Amino acid sequence: MKRLLIFLLVLVSLGLCAVSVEQWRREARLRAAIEDLIKKLQAENLAKVEALRKVREYEREIERINALRAEVEAKLVEITREFNDLTTDNVARGITIAIYMLELNHSQLGHEAARIALGQGTNAIQDRNAQVAGQNDTIQKQNVMLRELAQERDSAISKLNARTRELNEVVEKYNKLAKER
Secondary structure (H helix, E strand, C coil), X not given: XXXXXXXXXXXXXXXXXXXXXXXXXXXXXXXXXXXXXXXXXXXXXXXXHHHHHHHHHHHHHHHHHHHHHHHHHHHHHHHHHHHHHHHHHHHHHHHHHHHHHHHHHHHHHHHHHHHHHHHHHHHHHHHHXXXXXXXXXXXXXXXHHHHHHHHHHHHHHHHHHHHHHHHHHXXXXXXXXXXXX
């Protein structure tokens, strides 16, 4: 009987082990399914956040485009008004241009007279410049001559100094001889 109990005990233990293994496998499958669902949920949340971000971005872009559109429409109205003003002003300008053309002709005649007078003044300036250039050439030649004279003077002074040294040496020799006698 003891053997039977032991056998039943081993059989029950093995049964419990089989149940435990099956529960572990089932829990592992469930954990994997839960993790898969969590990943899908995270992916859906990221997609939702990205979609909301794009919606906000598109709303801002739409607002910007609407503002640009309103600005362009305002500029169009302003330009149309200016165009109308300019076309009405165009006729008045035609008359003004004719008056200015007459004044231009008068001023051109005055300009021509001033140019002729200026040409005479220019000739006088050119003559004076030619005289100054001649004087400059004379001054340069005199500078060259002064330099040459200065070199000759320096040469003569150096010769005089050499001669003076020679005479001083002769005087010293004479004085030595005079002391010796």
